[in-house]
Amino acid sequence: MKVVVLDDDPTGSQTVHGCPLLLRWDPATLRRGLAHPSPLLFVLANTRALAPAAAAERVADICRALRQAVAAEQADGRCHHWLIVSRGDSTLRSHFPLECDVIARELGGEGGGPPQGFDATFLAPTFLPGGRTTVNGVHRLNGEPVHTTAFARDGLFGYHSSDLAAWAEEKSGGRIPATSVERLGLAELDAASASAGGHRALCARLAALEGNRLVAVDAERPRQLAALGAAVRELTAPSASRRWGRPRWFLFQCAASLLNGLVELPPQPLDAAGLAALRREGPEGPLPGLVLVGSHVPLADAQLEELLKEPHCAAVELPVARLARVLEGPAPRELLASLERAWHEQLEACLAAGRTPVLHTSRGEVRCASAAERRRLGTALAALMARLAGALAPRLGYVISKGGITTQALLGEGLDLAAVELQGQLLPGLSLVLTPDGAAAARLPVLTFPGNLGEAGTLRQAFRLMERLPRPGGE
Numbered sequence: 001m002k003v004v005v006l007d008d009d010p011t012g013s014q015t016v017h018g019c020p021l022l023l024r025w026d027p028a029t030l031r032r033g034l035a036h037p038s039p040l041l042f043v044l045a046n047t048r049a050l051a052p053a054a055a056a057e058r059v060a061d062i063c064r065a066l067r068q069a070v071a072a073e074q075a076d077g078r079c080h081h082w083l084i085v086s087r088g089d090s091t092l093r094s095h096f097p098l099e100c101d102v103i104a105r106e107l108g109g110e111g112g113g114p115p116q117g118f119d120a121t122f123l124a125p126t127f128l129p130g131g132r133t134t135v136n137g138v139h140r141l142n143g144e145p146v147h148t149t150a151f152a153r154d155g156l157f158g159y160h161s162s163d164l165a166a167w168a169e170e171k172s173g174g175r176i177p178a179t180s181v182e183r184l185g186l187a188e189l190d191a192a193s194a195s196a197g198g199h200r201a202l203c204a205r206l207a208a209l210e211g212n213r214l215v216a217v218d219a220e221r222p223r224q225l226a227a228l229g230a231a232v233r234e235l236t237a238p239s240a241s242r243r244w245g246r247p248r249w250f251l252f253q254c255a256a257s258l259l260n261g262l263v264e265l266p267p268q269p270l271d272a273a274g275l276a277a278l279r280r281e282g283p284e285g286p287l288p289g290l291v292l293v294g295s296h297v298p299l300a301d302a303q304l305e306e307l308l309k310e311p312h313c314a315a316v317e318l319p320v321a322r323l324a325r326v327l328e329g330p331a332p333r334e335l336l337a338s339l340e341r342a343w344h345e346q347l348e349a350c351l352a353a354g355r356t357p358v359l360h361t362s363r364g365e366v367r368c369a370s371a372a373e374r375r376r377l378g379t380a381l382a383a384l385m386a387r388l389a390g391a392l393a394p395r396l397g398y399v400i401s402k403g404g405i406t407t408q409a410l411l412g413e414g415l416d417l418a419a420v421e422l423q424g425q426l427l428p429g430l431s432l433v434l435t436p437d438g439a440a441a442a443r444l445p446v447l448t449f450p451g452n453l454g455e456a457g458t459l460r461q462a463f464r465l466m467e468r469l470p471r472p473g474g475e
Contacts, residue, residue: 001233002034002082003262004041006062006103008048008055008094009404010411011450012087013431015129015256016040017268017424021433023412025062029419030069034079039263042422045099046408048089048157049382051375052098059099063106081237083250083262090127090255091146091452092139093157096171100253104212114249120209123164123181124217124254126225129428130453132255133220137183138162150298151452156371164216182215184228189218192227202231207244212251222260229261256429268424275423275432276465278445279397287397288351289466292385293360293459294406295451301363303402303459310460312467314355316346318384320362324377336384344388351392356463359385382406386414393441398466402449402459415441427462429453 005012013021019038022029033041043062047055066084073079084107088094100121108117126134131142139146145162146152152159161167165181188205191198209215219225232250234240240247252258270278280287291313293304308315326335343359350357361381368374386409389399393415401407411417411433420433426447435444447462464471 001039002041002079003039003085004066004082005085005087006045006059007042007087009046010044010407011404011448012256013042013422014425014429015260016265017422019422020419021422022419024418025065027065027069030065031072034069034073040259044408047095047099049379049405051372052095055095056098056102059102060106063103067107083236085252085254088253088255090125090130090132091141091151092125092159092167093151093154096253097176100251103251118212118251119248120213120215121251121253122215122217124219124252124258126219126257127255128222128257134164134218135186135220137164137216139164155365155374168214176214182213184215184217186218186224189224189227192231193223199230202227203234206231206235207248225258225261232262270424272426272465275426276468278434279466280444287395289356289398290389290392290396291356291358291400291463292389292406292410293358293402294382294385295403296361296363296365297451300402300451302456303454304360306456307358307460307463310463312356313358314350316343316357316359318361320366320381323381324366327380340384344391347388347392359388378405382409383413386410390414393444396444398445400447400449400462403451407448415439426465427458430462
């Protein structure tokens, strides 16, 4: 079985390893990804950075190319059992239900899928390494209802309820009534995990779903997601016709942890030390690192402050308010080019002094006149950071990139990559990828660090792992 994940930012592979992450989705690139031996294929759609209309257009483009690529693979006798996943944020900041609506249209009955279309969509935002669980239909972050956290006050994707049924009603503008949302509870999933009878009962319940019903999934333990995954594999396999009448066609809107239930992966081959050892070396030893911090959520602020306590690190700040004025001014290209040269010189000076540059945006959110203006500013900042990092990349040993939009721009624009290979997790939820052999910065390790993950010291801990330094306080 192949699980194709449309990731709304490039950090959703944070519980798995050994699979390709595509930054382009032409049929040839998709076919190479589908032919990869991993059961997982990520397509980095980056729709969270886009306005709704642009996000819908991108998802439609990917689905059409994917439909063509899968058909070609099936004509060659491969890829007869596959699933599609819309991976979203574990703190519920997303375009939902937009991406799922587009996928259902493009890959459902009218789009060449099974005549009945999708039988159900499973809503499973659980991300266990980050403390995101769902109990009795309520999504929580470290035990607190997620709508009480700073993430729910996001300027673009804010919301008012942690109850997934009520959240779906709010996000859909009432089109999905809370009363229409089914729930898979912990007891049912635990029973399916514990016995063959429980598994059969869960399969029977899921087999009865039709009409693309939305189903909210409770989970606070890996075994519950594994039980759901086992039922899904049985019901979606071509062989399901014998026992269940026909294979089912399910869609998933989920965070990263459900992926570990849908597929069965071997243990990660490299531990943290092994991943850190992928740092590139030159004739005189390990090459220097670079840290990018584009995320501006309060947790990122605390992590940046802690990182900059490191004597090895030197800050290079991009003043967001000033950049916003430049971009709105009469000659933005010329002024920005001049500023970019100055920041490049600062980064070079840090490297010449034997320190690790930490390129970061100034802290706090700049007030913008509209959501569209805010997105344009965020995109411009990410592109600027990507260009600065890309210019240094051939001489770097590794990059740590914090923030999804920042990381997408780094990989796709700064490094001009079509795909990267996921090696594994340096720390829980922190994916380390390698650039391909033919890249300008070949086999460069890039640590993709979500903006919403970790504690105040996690970014510093990741830096010290890559530098092979003892943990703070352990010197």
